[in-house]
Amino acid sequence: MMCVVKLTNVIPVIALVMQGLFFSVSATEELKTSNPPLSIWERPRYEKARLAVEKGLIDLAIPELEKITVLYPENVEAHAYLGLAYSQKGLIPCAVGEFQKIFQINPNLRNTSFDYPMTKDTPDAVREFATNFEGIIDLIDEFTGAHEVMGSLYVQLGRLGDALNEYKEALRLARVGEKETLSGIDQAIQEYEDVLQLKLNCVEAFIKLACAHAEKGMLDMSIADIQKAISLEPDRLDARVYLACFYAKKRMLSEALQALDEAKKNPRYHP
Structure with a gap:
């Protein structure tokens, strides 16, 4: 007598496994497309510009990052560095524009931390100052510069949604004070x-x-x-x-x- 094995319970399990794999691949693909890799020709230019931002060499960084974001408009990391560079140059409307682009690319980053080279290289002094300043900023809450500083600290910590909120507040205060x-x-x-x-x-x-x-x-x-x-x-x-x-x-x-x-x-x- 030939033995017949019933597969009615196995098929749903296989389907669930395949479905899980599909979602896993989809999520991975989504991450890739939200931060596409740069070409071997553009990577050195980008790394030089990225390091320039971290060293405070803003005038060197901005033109190169602008070129990169035009060539790779879906690259979240490049937009983040360019946004920080703009803010340090005092170009807050431009910084706001860059972070808004980021959330159009990946809305989830409004409420989650973005893990990129800047967060790995952030000095302990930045983290310490951010923690302390965050708790005392209310004393100078009407000063636009305070929110610009807090925004740049949040960018360095990967808290891009919080950074955008601070930059928007800086813009609002500037308009209220009519000192734009x-x-x-x-x-x-x-x-x-x-x-x-x-x-x-x-x-x-x-x-x-x-x-x-x-x-x-x-x-x-x-x-x-x-x-x-x-x-x-x-x-x-x-x-x-x-x-x-x-x-x-x-x-x-x-x-x-x-x-x-x-x-x-x-x-x-x-x-």
Whole structure:
């Protein structure tokens, strides 16, 4: 007698296995297409530009990254580096545009961390400063530069959705303050300097002048202004947070961390 084996229970199992394999392959393919590999000719150019961003050589990085993102519009990593470069150049609308492109390519990255070379190379000082600044940024929440700094920190940590939110907030504050143009910032600087001619020790004017100089990219002057404010009113908590922010914009993280540490020692600080 010939033995007949019933396959009715086996077929569904095979189907499920094949279905699982199909979804696994699909997910892999989706990841590949969301960050397609560069050609052997473009890879050296991209690596040079990527490292330039990490070293703060923004003017060298931006033109090369712009070329790469035109050639590879689906490459999330290139858009992330270009977005960070734009933000460090003060081109926040351009940075917002790059991160919006990222989420058009891969919407899941709004709520998940993006693992790419920048996150692997992120110094411990960046992680430490991000954690501390995140908890105290509310003290200078109306300063556009604070959100620019927080956005760049989030990019370096792979938190691209959080970065976009910070850059959008920086844009909103700039519009509210009507200082989107250099002429508007120049006018504000002149006004604060006029106040200080009349009131030599006006702490509030020094703080506002420091912020205006920072918005124009004059960070050495910002630091000098805010240090003057601190010398006049050592217990002024927000002034020390501004100082940390200005140092961070200059990539002077040791000094930035020290300024935050001083802020947290302030008796007015309540976490």
